[in-house]
Amino acid sequence: MTIRFARSEDAAGILDIYAPYIRETAITYEYEVPSLQAFTARVEKIAARYPYLVCEEDGEILGYAYASEYRTRAAFQWDTELSIYLRQDLQGRGIGRMLYDRLLPMLTVQGFQKAYASISVPNPSSVAFHRAYGFREVACFEHVGYKLGSWRDLLWMEKRLAPLADPPALVRMLADCLPEFEKILSGC
Numbered sequence: 001m002t003i004r005f006a007r008s009e010d011a012a013g014i015l016d017i018y019a020p021y022i023r024e025t026a027i028t029y030e031y032e033v034p035s036l037q038a039f040t041a042r043v044e045k046i047a048a049r050y051p052y053l054v055c056e057e058d059g060e061i062l063g064y065a066y067a068s069e070y071r072t073r074a075a076f077q078w079d080t081e082l083s084i085y086l087r088q089d090l091q092g093r094g095i096g097r098m099l100y101d102r103l104l105p106m107l108t109v110q111g112f113q114k115a116y117a118s119i120s121v122p123n124p125s126s127v128a129f130h131r132a133y134g135f136r137e138v139a140c141f142e143h144v145g146y147k148l149g150s151w152r153d154l155l156w157m158e159k160r161l162a163p164l165a166d167p168p169a170l171v172r173m174l175a176d177c178l179p180e181f182e183k184i185l186s187g188c
Contacts, residue, residue: 001095003102003185006052006064011040013061014054017087026120026152029145049174050080051106051181055095062087065099067107070116078113078168091125100133102184108161109180111171117157120145127155135159 006014019033034042046052052066063086070079082103086095107115117135119126127137135157143151 001055001057001062001098003053003055003098005181005185006043006047006054006066008040008044010054010061010064011043012036014043014064015039017061017063017085020088021085026145026147026150027123027126029120029147029152031147047174051103051110051174053099053103055086055098062090063095063099065096065103067103067112067115070114077171078111079116080107080112080114081116081118096129104133104159104161105184106177106181109172109177109184110174111169112161113164113168115159115161117159119155119157120147121153121155123155127157130157130159133159 015033015036018028018039021027022030022033043052046066046068049069050067052064054064055062063084065082065084067080067082070076070081084096084099104115115135117126117130119130121127121140136159137155138158139156141154141156144154145152
């Protein structure tokens, strides 16, 4: 298995993993599977600023993880929200660990201070996975999403990536971090 940066042409393979979560689970609150064109644009927009990683084996994408904007206001620029999805038949095989073992150090290199995970609960495996990476529960919003015939709760977990700096350094652009990111990809 190889972890690498996602490319535009990976969008179909990524969407193949994501679509069953939309159609069959409350893990994502999306109702409709986006078109390939719309999803490709989504991947490209996120990957222009944040690490967007895929795990592949023999040319097949097995899972992916990425960071994205936490909130749009300037004061939140040091925070990021994470997403991770694995092919459903491959959960529990270490793919998520491989992805986070690279994604979290990359975010630290960029200068992000905190990472957030929003988890539709119940989802004990995702909560346990994030706890194992040092995330802690900070809020649970009750009945905020309606999907598959039920109101769902949303748990927010956070992880401090670096000590607080006052004033904080600017978050580095993804392109400026690529040499360090390549070391992270090859060093794990």
